[in-house]
Amino acid sequence: MLHSMRETIGMNKRAIGIWWRESPGMLVELIFYVITGAVLPYAGIYFSAQIITELAGAKNPVVLRNLVLLLLGIESLLGLIYHYFKNRYTVERNRMLEKLRYILSEKMLSLDFEKVDDAVIQDKVLQIEQINRWSRFGLCMVVFTLERMLQAIAGIAGALMLTVSFFQAKAVKSAFLWMNSPLFAIVFLAGILGFTTLASRIVERAQNMIAELSERATFGNRVWSFMAGMAGEREREQDIRVYEQIPAAMGLYEKNKVWGIGTEMDRLEKGKVGVLAAAANMTERLCSGLVYLLVCLKAYGGAFGIGAVTQYIGAVTALSHNLEEFLGAIGEVNTNREFLKKTFDFLDTPNDMYQGSLTVEKRNDCQYEVEFKDVSFCYPGTDRKVLDHVNLKFRIGEKLAIVGENGSGKSTFIKLLCRLYDPTEGEILLNGINIKKYKYKEYMSVFSVVFQDFKLFALPLGQNVAASTEYDADKVQECLKLAGFDVHSDRMKKGLDTWLYKDCDADGVNISGGEEQKIALARALYQNAAFLILDEPTAALDPIAEAEVYSSFNEIVGDRTAVYISHRLSSCRFCDEIVVFDRGRIVQQGTHEELVEQTNCKYYELWSAQAKYYA
Numbered sequence: 020m021l022h023s024m025r026e027t028i029g030m031n032k033r034a035i036g037i038w039w040r041e042s043p044g045m046l047v048e049l050i051f052y053v054i055t056g057a058v059l060p061y062a063g064i065y066f067s068a069q070i071i072t073e074l075a076g077a078k079n080p081v082v083l084r085n086l087v088l089l090l091l092g093i094e095s096l097l098g099l100i101y102h103y104f105k106n107r108y109t110v111e112r113n114r115m116l117e118k119l120r121y122i123l124s125e126k127m128l129s130l131d132f133e134k135v136d137d138a139v140i141q142d143k144v145l146q147i148e149q150i151n152r153w154s155r156f157g158l159c160m161v162v163f164t165l166e167r168m169l170q171a172i173a174g175i176a177g178a179l180m181l182t183v184s185f186f187q188a189k190a191v192k193s194a195f196l197w198m199n200s201p202l203f204a205i206v207f208l209a210g211i212l213g214f215t216t217l218a219s220r221i222v223e224r225a226q227n228m229i230a231e232l233s234e235r236a237t238f239g240n241r242v243w244s245f246m247a248g249m250a251g252e253r254e255r256e257q258d259i260r261v262y263e264q265i266p267a268a269m270g271l272y273e274k275n276k277v278w279g280i281g282t283e284m285d286r287l288e289k290g291k292v293g294v295l296a297a298a299a300n301m302t303e304r305l306c307s308g309l310v311y312l313l314v315c316l317k318a319y320g321g322a323f324g325i326g327a328v329t330q331y332i333g334a335v336t337a338l339s340h341n342l343e344e345f346l347g348a349i350g351e352v353n354t355n356r357e358f359l360k361k362t363f364d365f366l367d368t369p370n371d372m373y374q375g376s377l378t379v380e381k382r383n384d385c386q387y388e389v390e391f392k393d394v395s396f397c398y399p400g401t402d403r404k405v406l407d408h409v410n411l412k413f414r415i416g417e418k419l420a421i422v423g424e425n426g427s428g429k430s431t432f433i434k435l436l437c438r439l440y441d442p443t444e445g446e447i448l449l450n451g452i453n454i455k456k457y458k459y460k461e462y463m464s465v466f467s468v469v470f471q472d473f474k475l476f477a478l479p480l481g482q483n484v485a486a487s488t489e490y491d492a493d494k495v496q497e498c499l500k501l502a503g504f505d506v507h508s509d510r511m512k513k514g515l516d517t518w519l520y521k522d523c524d525a526d527g528v529n530i531s532g533g534e535e536q537k538i539a540l541a542r543a544l545y546q547n548a549a550f551l552i553l554d555e556p557t558a559a560l561d562p563i564a565e566a567e568v569y570s571s572f573n574e575i576v577g578d579r580t581a582v583y584i585s586h587r588l589s590s591c592r593f594c595d596e597i598v599v600f601d602r603g604r605i606v607q608q609g610t611h612e613e614l615v616e617q618t619n620c621k622y623y624e625l626w627s628a629q630a631k632y633y634a
């Protein structure tokens with residue numbers, strides 16, 4: 020119990036620390052707005068009571084005028100300060116709520132690639148995002164709870180100050196003398212505390228039921244986010260239309276959705292949670308009724324006049340409301356515990372890949388040598404060798420083609436080369452040193468890669484190619500030209516400043532798969548690294564564009580070492596060496612002419628399977 024309390028406090032402190040680090044001004048604004056907000060209603064209660072007392076008693080017009088002016092002046096000033104800070108705080112808080120999502124994505128980007136692929140981690144992130152979007156639990160809730168708790172504390176302090184004289188005032192009628200005893204004050208305050216505790220416990224119970232359901236609704240959440248994400252995906256939409264998958268997808272959605280009419284959440288809110296909300300409300304009303312009764316009885320007993328009755332009723336009602344808010348905030352802290360834990364669990368996910376410290380020697384002559392030395396690899400959580408004792412040395416300045424059937428391990432080979440994963444056995448060497456020992460960024464600066472499933476961004480063309488907002492426009496133009504992309508076509512009205520896609524700019528240009536591939540190739544060329552890795556770089560190109568790429572391949576590659584994966588064997592002929600993969604093993608190696616001679620082997624089988632359609 021004590022341990023979990025300490026852990027809860029620790030996690031909340033850490034979360035507030037994150038808010039403070041990101042926006043210290045926001046928390047200062049919060050404190051100002053809460054204090055003025057707490058004083059504001061009590062100023063009204065206090066001066067109204069004074070005015071009523073004056074009206075019921077002496078009725079002095081000067082005193083009345085002064086009281087009214089004071090009330091107006093103080094309320095206006097406090098109201099002004101309150102709204103000024105509240106607005107500033109709200110705007111900043113909303114900006115921060117957005118920013119918190121970046122904290123999660125920044126963490127995701129900094130994780131070892133294999134962890135990004137890990138289903139448990141993916142599930143965790145999905146739950147964190149869902150619950151955050153759905154009910155703000157997690158890091159966001161901490162600041163909402165802090166706001167609520169500070170407001171409650173300030174409210175309790177203000178209410179107590181206005182209530183002290185209620186207990187000090189003495190009833191004079193004999194039947195009400197028991198109200199003068201300190202025991203009455205204790206029972207009165209304990210009663211308020213009892214009722215408010217009960218009401219907030221009931222609310223907490225309802226909140227826990229909702230939180231519990233959200234925990235159990237992982238599959239429903241996944242389906243929901245898949246469906247929500249699908250709405251914006253152009254590529255998938257085509258398939259859905261053509262294959263008429265909407266009914267099937269909607270069926271899955273309807274069956275597993277977690278909220279909306281007829282869902283478990285709907286039943287819960289209409290049923291148990293609804294009953295609990297009503298019970299909490301009734302408890303609050305009962306408490307207010309008793310407060311009215313007791314305050315009126317003490318006034319009837321002669322302890323104070325009519326003006327004070329409004330003050331005490333207002334103050335005690337505010338006291339019970341703020342107590343309830345305080346307890347509610349504590350309940351919220353408890354409910355939020357598991358979500359915070361999940362968030363920090365994710366943020367604390369360690370990276371297990373060895374982080375090297377060596378720098379890579381910068382060489383203008385591109386004399387970098389890479390060697391795969393007896394490398395085997397199984398994807399995390401599997402024991403099937405996707406690469407099996409692979410030995411390969413890249414000769415500097417050479418053009419190497421990698422071919423093989425689907426699933427033979429070609430792309431995995433590239434992923435290992437880019438250190439997205441580390442080999443399960445064996446090692447990869449750069450200039451004789453295990454690549455793990457280099458700083459990752461340094462090591463990767465040796466490679467330019469076009470992945471099979473590359474993605475471009477909804478940004479201007481020039482920024483896409485340079486992968487940066489600042490770039491050398493001449494160099495970008497040159498790379499696009501080498502890759503065969505026509506920047507001067509009518510469609511690219513603003514040249515390099517033309518936006519790709521319409522996501523961010525209504526005048527953006529939707530480009531074809533082949534054009535995307537050319538831009539991705541230009542992006543790799545712009546990096547100007549010693550190795551150019553191309554995974555199926557011409558798969559989406561038309562025959563003419565493909566022929567252009569091949570004919571200018573030597574010019575494109577220059578003195579770089581190129582690794583080229585392709586299913587079109589005819590396109591590999593211009594490479595110096597072809598490596599044939601079969602079920603994770605290198606089964607053949609040589610030039611095209613050498614390999615087609617070996618008629619019993621894999622390359623000949625692949626070549627003749629393709630060539631017969633062109634004969």
Ligand SMILES: Nc1ncnc2c1ncn2[C@@H]1O[C@H](COP(=O)(O)OP(=O)(O)OP(=O)(O)O)[C@@H](O)[C@H]1O
Pocket residue numbers: 136398399401405423424425426427428429430431432471
């Ligand atoms: N993240 C992953 N987790 C588990 N297995 C994977 C993963 N990615 C790929 N595989 C498996 O590894 C094997 C090799 O895949 P890889 O993508 O390297 O083949 P490939 O030769 O590039 O195929 P293709 O020609 O279809 O692109 C396949 O059986 C694939 O199912």
